Every structure is written in C-alpha cells, then in structure tokens.
C-alpha cells in the first residue's frame with residue numbers, strides 16, 4: 001500500500017515536472033517567434049505591407065500561372081468585358097505600395113484583399129473574378145487592342161455601331177491605354193490603333209464602290225452639360241426627334257484623311273478637356289469623354305454608314321470622400337453614378353435583343369442610344385485597375401461594375417479558391433437552361449436519362465441562385481453597417497446589389 005502511494009506520488013511529480021518543462025519550452029518557442037517577428041519587422045521597416053506581401057507570395061506559389069499570350073484565340077462576342085491591370089509605377093513605389101492583384105490565366109483575376117480576424121491577425125480575402133479576357137501588367141496596348149477594340153472594326157464597315165468603353169478609377173491607366181504612352185511612341189493607344197485600322201480597311205478595294213468618307217467628333221459630358229471639345233468647349237444641346245433619334249445639335253464633325261489628322265484632333269480635344277480642370281469644378285476624370293469616328297458614303301452623305309465610339313468613362317472613386325463635400329461634388333457624384341447604372345442597363349439591353357432600353361436616364365446613354373440598338377452593333381468594356389493595396393476598394397468596385405455589365409458573363413466567386421472557368425460556364429448554362437423548364441415539363445417524348453440530367457441541372461442552377469441570394473443578403477447586411485460612412489457610395493452599391501438580386505430572381509422564375 002505504502003509502495004503504491006509512493007508510486008502515485010512519483011508519477012504525479014513526473015507529470016508536474018513534464019508540464020513545467022513543456023511550459024518552459026513553449027515560452028522559449030514563443031520568445032523565439034517574437035524575436036524573429038521583431039527582426040523581420042526591423043528588416044522590413046521600409047515595407048509596411050511585408051506581412052501581406054508574404055501571404056500573397058505564398059498564395060501565388062500555390063497556383064500555376066498561364067496568362068494570355070499573343071496567339072490566343074479571339075472570341076466573337078456581342079459584348080466583350082475585359083480587365084487590364086497596370087504595373088506598379090514610380091508613384092506607387094514611393095508610397096511603398098504592393099501588388100495585390102494576380103492574373104492566373106487569360107480570363108481570371110484575383111484581388112487579394114487584406115482583412116483582420118477578431119483577434120487582429122491578418123488574413124487574405126481572395127476575390128476571384130472571371131471576364132472575357134484579363135490582361136496582366138506585361139501586356140502591351142497592342143495586345144489589349146487585339147482582343148477588345150480591333151474585332152469591332154469590321155462592325156462599322158458592315159453598317160453597324162461599335163463602342164469601346166474604358167472604365168476605372170483615376171490613375172488606373174485609361175489615358176495610357178486610349179492615348180498611348182507619351183514617353184514611348186511605339187506604345188500606341190487605342191485611338192491611334194483604331195484609326196489606323198479604319199483607314200487601312202476604308203482604303204481597301206472592297207469599299208471602292210461605297211466611296212467612304214471618314215470624319216471625327218469629340219465631346220465631353222460633365223454632369224448634365226455636353227461640351228464640344230473640337231470647338232472651344234461650346235455647350236451642345238441634345239434633341240430627340242419623333243423616331244427617338246438623338247441629335248447632338250451643333251457638334252463639330254471634322255473630315256479626316258490620315259491617322260495623323262485624327263491624332264491631332266485628339267490632342268486638341270484632350271488639351272481642351274484638361275484646360276477646364278483649374279478654372280472650374282471640371283476634372284477630366286469626373287467627366288465622360290466621347291471620341292467618335294464616323295463612316296459616311298459620299299453617295300449618301302447624310303446617312304451614317306457606321307460609327308466607332310471610343311469612350312473614356314468618368315470614375316466613381318471620389319464617392320469615397322463625398323459625405324462632407326460640397327453640393328456640387330455630391331451632384332457630380334450622383335450624376336456619374338446614375339449614368340454608369342444606366343449605361344450598364346443599356347449594354348445589357350444590347351445583349352437581350354428587344355429588352356427595354358432606358359437610354360433617357362442620362363445624357364451619356366442618350367447620345368449613345370444608336371450604339372445599343374440594331375442587330376449589328378457590338379460593344380467592349382475595358383475595366384482598368386491599379387495594382388496597389390491602397391486602391392483595393394476602388395478596384396473591387398470597378399470589377400463588380402464590369403462584372404454586372406455583362407449579364408451571365410464573368411461571375412465573381414468571392415473567397416473561392418476555385419479557378420475553374422468551365423465551372424462558371426457550366427453554372428451559367430445551367431441557369432440559362434432553367435428558363436426551359438416549362439418546355440421541359442411538356443415534352444412527352446423526352447427520354448428518362450435526359451430528363452433526369454436536365455432535372456439535376458435545373459436543381460443545381462436553383463441551388464446556385466439560393467447561394468447567390470444568401471451571398472447578396474450578407475453583402476446587404478455589410479452595406480447597411482457601412483451606410484453611415486458614406487451615403488453616396490452606399491446608395492450606388494445598394495442599387496447595384498438590388499439590380500443583381502432582381503436579375504437573379506428573374507432568372508429563377510420558371
């Protein structure tokens with residue numbers, strides 16, 4: 001008995017001593033980790049985002065990168081939505097920005113958003129977006145052009161309207177893409193590349209009979225004011241005739257015979273645009289600039305044969321600081337938001353032939369009305385994003401907007417690690433197939449296997465819709481919590497969210 005109690009005592013002592021040893025070991029290891037962190041932090045004093053950078057690098061090491069290459073296939077779309085990421089520039093480097101965008105392949109993009117857990121440890125919220133094309137920081141303007149605006153050139157020769165939009169926050173590279181790099185003349189912009197191809201095509205024998213003439217106009221829309229950039233910013237009026245056709249009364253249209261002449265007009269217009277920035281409230285990135293190249297046959301000069309509109313859209317990023325700002329700035333912001341929402345609906349209407357076209361909702365959509373109707377019209381939108389971490393919120397807003405422009409095209413899978421495009425395509429086609437459920441129930445000759453497969457697809461599509469609604473409910477809750485910070489941004493995001501929910505619900509109807 002005595003031996004037994006001695007044995008128990010020594011066992012307890014052993015356990016206590018082990019616990020003490022473990023505790024010491026834990027303390028030693030914690031001290032080591034702490035020292036290591038302090039050392040890394042000391043070494044990275046110059047890189048405030050080193051922890052975030054380490055997490056992103058680790059993430060990138062887990063995926064295979066296969067970005068778009070020059071020989072990739074050009075898809076034929078009525079509406080093309082693409083994203084271009086610019087490289088970090090010297091201003092970013094001065095601000096010690098880090099690159100939070102990864103482009104793993106030719107149509108996906110990941111935004112690594114830094115977030116904090118409740119215990120304040122950092123983590124990455126990886127947002128995966130799918131578009132028709134994604135261009136990484138090494139892609140030249142020529143490549144972006146090849147997959148976006150160039151495939152639309154033929155449209156205007158076939159009697160249609162082609163429209164190319166560049167959208168993104170200030171500093172995201174819209175001017176670099178549209179006008180080219182001022183320091184490197186080889187890096188031409190979309191204006192010059194488009195004009196050059198239009199001249200090449202117009203001068204080909206095919207169109208000899210048409211006797212085509214090329215002319216250009218350039219105007220700006222700021223709040224509700226339309227100004228002629230080729231005529232000293234003369235204010236222009238919009239008039240709608242009985243056939244709902246909108247005329248920009250008094251707009252200067254210059255006949256051109258070479259690419260250089262086109263570029264000269266663009267230079268004049270851009271200078272005119274910039275000149276307003278100091279003298280008034282007008283800021284180039286807060287107005288929409290519309291450059292149009294028009295084809296007319298000399299045989300019937302009153303009728304437009306085809307038109308290419310290149311539009312540098314205003315960014316909505318200043319919404320972030322408008323809560324305490326002036327009435328003018330608020331009005332400016334809400335006008336931009338309204339025109340962007342309307343634009344999105346009008347582009348979607350182009351994709352759904354015969355759908356209601358709410359073009360009267362803004363001056364921008366009024367002047368572009370003809371671009372959204374007509375069987376032969378095509379549109380592309382290039383969303384531009386800055387890679388830096390301080391642009392994260394604006395980048396997500398730009399991508400969400402671009403994502404919603406194309407109904408059923410490019411879906412965002414928040415937080416998802418899946419990079420499988422086919423998966424999205426599968427989901428999208430299943431959603432589309434749910435429209436045919438009524439037809440399906442009345443199909444008597446349907447074989448059992450096909451019936452089961454279709455039924456599964458429909459149920460899966462409906463599950464996706466439920467998931468989407470749950471995600472939207474969560475987004476709505478987050479939005480409500482942030483409503484007090486910035487009313488204007490809140491209302492824009494709220495409208496976009498509701499739009500999205502309504503679209504999902506419409507799709508869910510059987």
Ligand SMILES: Nc1ncnc2c1ncn2[C@@H]1O[C@H](COP(=O)(O)OP(=O)(O)OP(=O)(O)O)[C@@H](O)[C@H]1O
Pocket residue numbers: 085086087089137168169170171172173174175176177181284285384
């Ligand atoms: N693809 C690119 N490669 C290299 N540099 C780029 C690229 N895109 C943009 N930049 C550089 O980034 C800076 C901002 O670009 P840019 O002026 O084109 O932006 P923006 O969207 O037109 O801005 P804002 O709306 O304020 O006029 C410029 O210095 C530009 O040269």
